[in-house]
Amino acid sequence: MCNALTVHLNDEPIYDIFFANDFNSLPELLAGQGIADRRVCIVTESNVAPLYLDEIRNQLDGKCKELISIIFEAGESQKNLDTVKMIYEKLILAKFDRKDLLVALGGGVTGDITGFTAATYLRGIDFVQIPTSLLAQVDSSIGGKTGVDFDSYKNMVGAFHMPKLVYINVSTLTTLSDEQFISGMGEIIKHGLIKDSAYFDWLIENHDRILARDKDVLMEMIRVSCNIKRVVVENDPTEKGDRALLNFGHTLGHAIERYLDLKLSHGACVGIGCCLASVISYNRGDITEDELHKIIHAFDMFGFPTLKDYPVDADAVIEYTKNDKKMVGDKIKFILLHTIGDAYINTNVVPDDMKKAFEWH
């Protein structure tokens, strides 16, 4: 089996997504990025650094012009411009110039922050993604969406900036907590729901092995999810159209994430958002009742929290959706399902539709 997927833009190969069970191929792949003549800065955070930073540093030691690392405090609350500013300051101090390279080592928070820093420092320098959370391996490291939260609005400031390489070492998932593993499953189940009903069924059939973190099953799942995301972003890299389908579950998911003050993981909020969006789809006569039950059951099977565990004020959450980035005029660009595996953009969802979804049981 080929151990890489290539992401193309306008039919040109832009970067590879490399799959491995260790970090052994990293020096060779980064040599291909010319690191012998470049300064390299590994950006990581306080949880991931003790686990993997030394190993990456050892792999790259002596192979680049200069190697430095920057560690910030872990957590979504750090995905802001202050952290970006701190990284800019350290890069300036280390005299990083336009041909130098950033390496994001960590979850989606690290990838989004590092990518945005790379997009804006000196009007743009190269960066590489080494995603270590399940969510980052199947979603955030691919597609070049980078950015930070601003005044508690999710991803309000950002840029499209493609990585030069995505290096996925699936064995890093052995140290991931169950809570964060489930968070990644939120985006994975979303991939099946929006694009591939057979994959959605496969996830349900293999849920035991997935939750047991069987290496082979995880590798297969991660490859399929990366491929689904690859195809979507190749067709619409800057979200002029169908890339918005990847936002299934996110309009209400992001609003719930914000309402809960970032206390519940992104993927868990997306899971709740997917269930609510599925109820709206059902109420509009799109998916069948059987499909709706199958979807709710799938999230339950993977151990997702529900609104019973995290009660919210539906009106307050719906109010937050009015600041969604995907507004067209005063209408929300909502993602719904015609059927499992076939999502579409709908601009007619009104607050009352959302309210009814919260009331469904």
Ligand SMILES: NC(=O)c1ccc[n+]([C@@H]2O[C@H](COP(=O)([O-])OP(=O)(O)OC[C@H]3O[C@@H](n4cnc5c(N)ncnc54)[C@H](O)[C@@H]3O)[C@@H](O)[C@H]2O)c1
């Ligand atoms: N850019 C995109 O396309 C995109 C897509 C999806 C999500 N996102 C963003 O990604 C973020 C969520 O990413 P996330 O869930 O990876 O969050 P995260 O980066 O905060 O990681 C989750 C937690 O797991 C820990 N962790 C990461 N890897 C680990 C490992 N191997 N072992 C042990 N602990 C590990 C982290 O320290 C953190 O505590 C959100 O900010 C979300 O908005 C971006």
Ligand SMILES: O=C(O)C(=O)C[C@@H](O)[C@H](O)[C@H](O)COP(=O)(O)O
């Ligand atoms: O890559 C995309 O496009 C996505 O929408 C993937 C989402 O899972 C991700 O959470 C993304 O950051 C959301 O985008 P946003 O533009 O709504 O912030």
Ligand SMILES: [Zn+2]
């Ligand atoms: Zn997401």
